Amino acid sequence: MKQEPRSCNAKWYLEAYERMARIRDFESRAAECFMKSELAGNIHLYMGQEASGVGACMALKDTDFITSTHRGHGHCLAKGARSDLAMAELFGKETGYCKGRGGSMHIVDVELGILGANGIVGAGIPLAAGSALASKIKDDGAVTLTFFGDGASNQGTFHETINMAATWKLPMVFLIENNHYGVSTEIHRITNTDTLAVRAAAYNIPGVTVDGTDVEAVYHAVDAAVEHARAGEGPSIVETLVYRYQGHYCGDPANYRPKEYLSEGKSKDPIDKARAKLLELGVAETEIDALDRKVADEIEAAYTFAKNSPNPDPARVTDYVYSSDNERCVLR
C-alpha cells in the first residue's frame, strides 16, 4: 500500500463527528421507540461501532458503493442515507426507503451507493463483489466496500468471494467489523487465529487490523485499501476491532458477555474520542454542542416524519414482486 497518510484536520473531524452523532442519535431514538413498542419486529443496534462505519465511508466517494448487514443502520447513515426515510422504514411506513416492505434489515438507496443491508449473514459479500465486477467491466472507477461481522467471516460466501475478488483483482474492500461476538458466540471460541485479517494470506492480498473505535485510524486503513483497489491492485481485508454496546438485538440482555467487555468498550467510546480530538484541534465546545443539537433536531424531525407517515395500503401487498407481468405472476 501507499505511504502513511497525513492526519485529519478539524473540518474532517467535524464531518466524522456529525455522522457518528447522527447514527448514535438515530439508534437511541429507534431503541426507545422499540422498547415502547412503537416499532415492530427486530432491530440490531450499531451503537458503539460508529467509528468503523463512518471512518470507512469517509474514505469512499459518493459514487462508491457499500453493502451492509442486519446491523446496517450505521453503515447506511454513514454513507449518506437520510435519517427520515430510514426512520420511516423502521416504522414500516409507505414513506420509508423501501415503502415499508423491507424494514430495518433491508435499507437500500442505490443512488447513494447503498446496495443494501441484508438479513442473511454473509450474503452481502458476493453482492458487493458483483458490484465491483460491474465497475471493473464498465471501468467506472468506483470501489465497493462490503461491511460484515466477525461471525460472517465464517460463512462460505466469505471464502468463495474473496478468492474470486483476489484473483480477478476486483476493486473492493472487505471490511470485517470484529465486535468479538456473533450473537452470543465469542469469536475465539469458533476460530483458531488471533485476528481475522490474517486470512488475507490465504488469498495473497493485504490485510490489516485496526482500532475500530478510532475513526481516523479506520479512515486511514480503509483509505489505503480503497486507493489500492482503485489503482487496479485488487481487494484488501480491513478488520476493525469494535464494541457492540447493546445485545445482539434490541432487548437482548447479553448475559453471555463478561462485564468488562462493555466497560472496556465504553471507555473507548468513538464519539467521546472524536469530541476530545475536536477540542484538541481547537474547535470550540460550543460549536460541537451546536452540532449535537443540529443532529438531535434532525432525528426529532425524522421521528415525527416517520410517526406521522401513512402505513402502506394493505391492498397493495402484492405490488413490487416482479418488474414486469406482476399481476399475472402473483396471481397463480
Added chain:
Amino acid sequence: MKQEPRSCNAKWYLEAYERMARIRDFESRAAECFMKSELAGNIHLYMGQEASGVGACMALKDTDFITSTHRGHGHCLAKGARSDLAMAELFGKETGYCKGRGGSMHIVDVELGILGANGIVGAGIPLAAGSALASKIKDDGAVTLTFFGDGASNQGTFHETINMAATWKLPMVFLIENNHYGVSTEIHRITNTDTLAVRAAAYNIPGVTVDGTDVEAVYHAVDAAVEHARAGEGPSIVETLVYRYQGHYCGDPANYRPKEYLSEGKSKDPIDKARAKLLELGVAETEIDALDRKVADEIEAAYTFAKNSPNPDPARVTDYVYSSDNERCVLR
C-alpha cells in the same frame, strides 16, 4: 509435526505398488467398457493420481475413515474396497456396492471406513469432519481423511469446515489433490496463491505441499498429519501435486490443456516410479510381474463378475428411500 520418518521398505512398496496397479487396471478396464458402451453414465478416471490415494491410505489404519469425490475409484480401492463389488456398481448391478443405485460417484463401504464418493464438489469435506467429530466424541482414536480436488478447495464448505475442524481440533486430514484442473479450469486462473496448502495459515494449522507422484512422499506427509491428528493436535492440509491423465470425464479430449501437461505427468508416472524403487530395493522383476498378473486376474474376474451379475429388479425402484415407513413415504 514429528521428526522425519524413516524410508519405506520393500514390503511396504510391494503393498503400495499392488494397490496402485489395482487402481490402474480397474480404471483401464472401466474406461474400455465405457468406450464400448458397456457402462452407462459418466466416469471420472483417477489414472495418474494413484500415488496420492495409495500413499495417503497406507498411512491410515483399517479403522480410520475417508471421504472421497466424483473421482473416487482410486480412493476407495486404495482404502481396501473390493474391485468386484466396485466394478459391479459401475455396471449398475444388484451385486454392486450400492446395489446399482449409486454408480461410479457414490461408492461406499462403511465397514472399510469408506464414507463415500460424492457427486457434489466439496460435499465430502463436512461429512468427513462429522466423522471426525464422532470419533472425538466417542474417543475411538480413529482419524478421518477427506480427499478433494484443487477445484473443490474454492467451495464454501472447505472454508467452513476447516475453520471448525481447526478450532475444535478434530482428528482429520484435509488432502487436496491438486491436479491443476477443475474440469478445464487451471487452478492459477481461479486462485491467487502458488499453492493451496498456504491456506492453512488462515486456520493456524500445518500445511504442506508434496509431490503426489511419489507414493512414499505422500505417505510420509500424510503419516505425519495423521499422527498429529491422532495425538489430538487437530487437522492439517496435505496438498499432493498430481496429474490427471484423462480428460475430466472418460471421453473428454481435454483440448483445453497444453500438451506438456500430459507428457510431464507421464514422465513422472507413479507406478513406473514405484516399480523402479522396488527394483532398487532388490525386489526381483519376476516378482513384480507376478504381482501385475495377480492384479490383472483380479480385475478380469471383477469384470466377469460385474458383467454376469443381474440387474436390479425395476419393481424394486422404490426400495431404500427411507429406513422406516418406506412404503408410505414413497407412496404419496
Added chain:
Amino acid sequence: MKITVSKAIGQALHEEMARDSSVIILGEDMGVMGNVFAITQGFRDEFGENRVIDTPISESGFTGIAVGAAMRGLRPVVEWMYDDFITVCLDPVMNQAAKLRYMTGGQVKVPVVFRAPMGAGRRNAGQHSQCLEALFTHIPGLKVVCPSTAADAKGLLKAAIRDDDPVVFLEHKLLYAKKEDIPDGEYVIPLGQADVKRAGKDVTILTWSRQVYFALEAAEELAKEGIDAEVVDLRTLVPLDWETVKASVCKTHNVIVVEEGVLRGGVGAELSAQITSELFDELDSPVGRVAGLNVVSPFSPVLEDAEFPHPADIVAGVKKTLGR
C-alpha cells in the same frame, strides 16, 4: 402440567439426550446462550460442550458435519436459527442426508434431525418469515414434521430423534410462548399420525402448525353460523396420514387446506391433487386452499397481516367452498 411449546421442545431434547448418549446438539448459540429462544439453557453445563456444540455461522459446514456424524452412528439434532437459512445449507440436506440411504443401496442410515423455527407474524421481513415445509416435502428421503401444540411438539420431536431417517422438524416461532397441557411422564407420538383437533361434519379443514389454532378459531366462528367444521392437524407431512384425511373427507365431502406458506407450489396443492384424484366422487365441491400470497414476506405489519391467512380468511375460504 402446563408448559410452553418451547419448554416442551426443550424437554424432548433433554429427555432424549439423557436417555441416549449418541444424541448431540449442534447449532449457533445453542451452548453458552442456550439458544436464542432459550430452548437449551443449562444443557451445555449438564451434557458438556462435546454434546452441545456452539457452531460458527457456517450452516453448510455444520449441517454437513451433522450428516457425517449421523453416518457414524451419532444422532445429531441440528438447529438452523430460522428455516429461511436453508438457502445456505440445502446441499447436506437434499443431496446428502436425504439421498445417502438410497444411493448406497440401503447401506447407510442417516438419523439426523434438522430443527428450525419458522413462520410469519413477527415482522421479521422477507428473509426471516417463511414457512418452507413445501420445499422439504418435495425432497424424497426426508420426513417432515410441523407440530402445533406443546404436547405434540414434545412427543413428535422424541420420535424424530429416534427415527433412523433425516427429519425436518419445523417449529412456528409464534407458538413458542404458548402455554399448554402436556401429558405426564415419558411418551412418544409416532410420525405419520394426524390428529383431529376438532370433530365436525360439514367441512374438513386440513392444516398444521400455527394455522391449527386459526382453524380452530375459524371453526368456532363457523359454528355460530351453523357450519360444523372438522379440524385435522396433519402434524406430519411426510409420511402423511392418508387414512385420517380420507376418513374425514368421506364424512364431510368438503375440504379446504389451510397453510401459512406461499400458495403456489404449497403443500395444499399436493393435498388437493391427491384428494381430488382419489376421492373425486366423494367431493361436493373442489378442494379449497387458503394460503400465503405469492409474494415476499413484507415487513410492515399492515402488509404482513394481509399476506398470510388469519381466522377470517379461513372462515371466508370455508364459506366459499360450501357456496355460502
Added chain:
Amino acid sequence: MKITVSKAIGQALHEEMARDSSVIILGEDMGVMGNVFAITQGFRDEFGENRVIDTPISESGFTGIAVGAAMRGLRPVVEWMYDDFITVCLDPVMNQAAKLRYMTGGQVKVPVVFRAPMGAGRRNAGQHSQCLEALFTHIPGLKVVCPSTAADAKGLLKAAIRDDDPVVFLEHKLLYAKKEDIPDGEYVIPLGQADVKRAGKDVTILTWSRQVYFALEAAEELAKEGIDAEVVDLRTLVPLDWETVKASVCKTHNVIVVEEGVLRGGVGAELSAQITSELFDELDSPVGRVAGLNVVSPFSPVLEDAEFPHPADIVAGVKKTLGR
C-alpha cells in the same frame, strides 16, 4: 434451418451479447472450454474474458456476484453446471435475487438469468439427474422457463435475458443434441405463452421440457386407439399461460399433467389444484398426474427408466383418466 437445441441456446446468448454490452456470462468452464455442453465455444475470444467469465467452483459466490452485478445494471447470465447444484447456491437466488425488488419497495431491478441443464435419463445418478422446476415455482419473485424445442429455447432465452426480473431457465440435457428447425432471423418469444404442440379434443396433456416429446409420442399411440390428445407445452411455468390452459380444458374436459420431476409437491400438484378449483364443472374426470416417483434418481439404467415417465406411462395415464 435445422440446428440443435444447444446450438439454439448458444445463438440466443450470442445474439444478446452482441446486441447489448451489459450482457455477461459467468460460470464454470464457460470460457476457455466453451462450456461442458459446448454452448459458448468461441465466445471468450469474441467477447473477451471480462464478459465470458470462467469461475471457480464457488456457485454461491458467483451466483451472488451475478445478482450484485445485476443490481448495478449488468444483465448477467449465470450457468450452474447442473440444476442439482442449486443446493449450494440457493441463497443468492431465493433470499436475494427473488426478493430484492419487493424488499426495496420496487427500487431495485435484478435482471439476471440462471441457466442450468437438468433432467434424468443420462444415468448420472442421484445428484445429477433432477428436474427441480417445482422448487423454483414455489419462490415468489422468480420467473421459471422450461423450453422443449430449439426454436422455443432460443426465443425464450432471448426474452429471459431482456426481462428485468430474475429468470430460472432450465434446459433438459437430453434435448441438447436434438436437431430442429428454427425461424430465420431475429425473434423473441415472450415469457408466459404456452404453445399447443398438438391439437386434440379428447384430453389435454399439460407438460413442458423433454416430456413434450414423450407426450407427442404418446398422443400418436393414443390416436391409434381413437383418443385425440391435445399436447400443451407450457414453456413458461411462471408466469403461467392460464388462458391457454383454460381453453384447452374447456375443450377436452379431461386433463393430465406430465412432468419428469418428483410427483410429491411437483408442478402438477399446483396445476391440478388450480384447474380443479377453478374449472371443477368443466372436468369429466379428476386431473391426472404422471410424474417421477417419490424416490432418489437411481443410477442403474433399468431402475432409472422405471423412475421417470416414458411415453407408455403417459398413454396409461391418459387411459386411466378417461376410464379406458
